[in-house]
Structure formats: structure tokens, C-alpha cells
Amino acid sequence: MPKKSNTAERIVRATAALLASRGYAGTGLNDIIARAKAPKGSLYHYFPAGKPQIASAAIHFVGREVGDFLDQAGGQAPHGRNVLRRFTATLRGWLEDSQFAEACPVFSTTLSIDAELAPVHAECRQVLQAWHASIERALLADGLEAAPAAARAWLVLAALEGAVAIARAEQSLRALSAIETELQALLPA
Template identity: 45%
Template sequence: MRTPTGARERLVDTAMRLFGRRGYAAIGLNEIVDKSGAPKGSLYHYFPDGKEALAVEALARGSALFLATLDEALGSSRSAAEAVRRIGATLAGWMEDSKFRDGSPATTVTVEMAAISPAIRAEAAAGFAAWQARIAAALMRDGVPAARARELALLTVASLEGAMVLARAEASARPIRGVTRMLAERLETAVNPAGAPAPAKPRARTAQRPRRAAAGR
């Protein structure tokens, strides 16, 4: 990942990482400024509306980074299922490297602030929707009908975000690896439903024997 250079970019990047690790309420503005190395006073210069505005930008940056990871996986994979396997491996490695201290800023901040801050809620919703749209588009390219592709994209995003929460709780990548495997299998089945029972064919009508004419007719 590219190292942020400008003061504004460093503030946003630092906020994103700290919010992902410890949530919104536990992080103060002074800590963000100190750990970013940005000049004193730069935060209110770039974010005159304070912490909430910075959180919105941090969520947008986190969403864009995951979208880039998603695009890279989709671009180097033969199918959406293969791309999900790559993404799962990336997330598992990232969590292991951080010793399960890091998490998804989208999840940690949304859980705390969606009911309080309309701006944060809207940014989080936009990020989740963008991820789903990318996955749905890939599934449609694989031949999955649009409505089903959107359902599977929702399942994929919700499952991966939930698996990261479970990984932090267990201090293990097991939930991410297990969920990734199940998701990939589900996506493969949607693309190529081999082994699924074929729809029942209508039974051919048996020719009825003509009724014997009534006597006298």
C-alpha cells in the first residue's frame, strides 16, 4: 500500500487505521494528529467540522482500498469464485499479520455511529453498496442472472465482514478461511449448477381409449 505523503492524506490514513483497530469513540483527535505526524493545527484546517468529517473521509478511504483489492483479485482471476478465494486469503493474512488487532473500519465505525451520524451512515452504506456492485457485476459476467448475482454479492460482503469480526474474537483466521471456502463453493454452484436436480419433466399424456358408444346411438 502506498505511503501517504501530504498532511491531509496522513490524517485520513491514520484515522482509518486507528478506527479499524479500536473503533470511533476510543480514538481522540490528538492521538490521530500525533500518530499521523501531521503539523499541529492541520486537522481543523483540513477538517473544520472535526472528527465526524474525518471519519467520513476515513471510511471513504477504507472503502476505496478494499475496492482496489477487489478489482485486483477480479482482474487476475478466471471467475468471481476464484477472486473471492484470493480476497479471503488476503484478509486472513492481513489479520494474522496484525495479530488480530486490526479490523474493518467500515464495520467498527458503522456499529458505533450509524444510528448517531447520518453522514457516517451514508458513507458506510455507499462503501458496502460499491463492493456488492463489483461482485455482482463479476457474477453476471460469469453467467449468473442479475437478481441472483445481487443476492450472492450481498451474501459475500456480509459474510466476509462478519468473518473478520469472528476472527478477532477467536484470534484465529479460521472463520475467514471457512467462510471464504463456503462462499466460493456457493458462487461456483451458481455459475455451474452441476449435480442440481433437473426440473421434473411433465409426464406425457397417455392416450385414452375411446368410450364405447351408448346403445342405440
């Protein structure tokens, strides 16, 4: 693939935002071009495999960005609680900044069903596994044993992503805040 430019980055960011609000099926190439303010030819210049490649790049971008936040938060005790706070703040920010129009693009895309999505779903799987690993590492650092740390990491991830779906439906942060509070009680202090 050719070297990325500012245009490629704009395309990736625009795609991430569109996936967050519309999912994969609702994100069209013309929408990406318009949001990125990019010429149509640039899509196929930087992403010759088309929409699945663009979506995979967007998921990878979001995954890396959030993963970095989670790893930073997990570097200080209480590790698990800090990761939970950071992840919840990230999700809350997406919801508030978009007035509940956008959620987690990884979760939104994972729910999409389309024959061409195999490589995109593979990227979603890798991102979710990486986020799980960040949460699990934090819980291990707090002294949890391996099996409970792995299970609680999945619980944190699933509960927060589910709370985001409810928050979008209700146009309220009530569920996300309640889930964060309940999860805090399950994590080492």
C-alpha cells in the same frame, strides 16, 4: 476544502487504522494526531468539520482502495472466486498485520452509534454498496442471473465481515478460512 497534502493523507491513513481497531467512539482526535505525527492545527486545516469529516475521508479511502482490488480481481475468470480470494486476502492481511487488533474500518465504523455519525454512516453505506456492486459484477460475468448474483454478493460481503469479527474475538483465522471455503462452493467455477 483545501488541497490535500502528505499530512492530510497521513491523517486519513491513521484514522482508518484507528477506526479498524477502536471504532468511531474509541478514536479520539489526539489519537489521530499522535498516530499521524501531525500538528493539531492540521486536523482543522484539512478537515474543518472535525472528526466526522476525517472519519468519512478515511472510510472513503479504504473503500476506494479495496474497491479497486475487487474490480481488478473480478476482471479475470473465474470472476467471483477471484474477488472472493482477493477480499479474503485483504481481510486476512489486516488481521495478521495487526495481530488481530484491526479489522475492516468500514464495518467497525458502521457498528458505531453516535449522533454525529450521519455523514460517516452515509459514506459507509456508499462503500458497502460499491463493494457489493463489485462482487455482483463479478458474479454476473460468471453467468449468474441478476437476482441470484445480487443475493450472493450480499452473502459474500456479510459472511466475510462476520468472519472477521469472529476472527478478532478468537484471535484466529479459522472462521475466515472456513467461510471462504464454504463461499467458494457457492460460486461458479
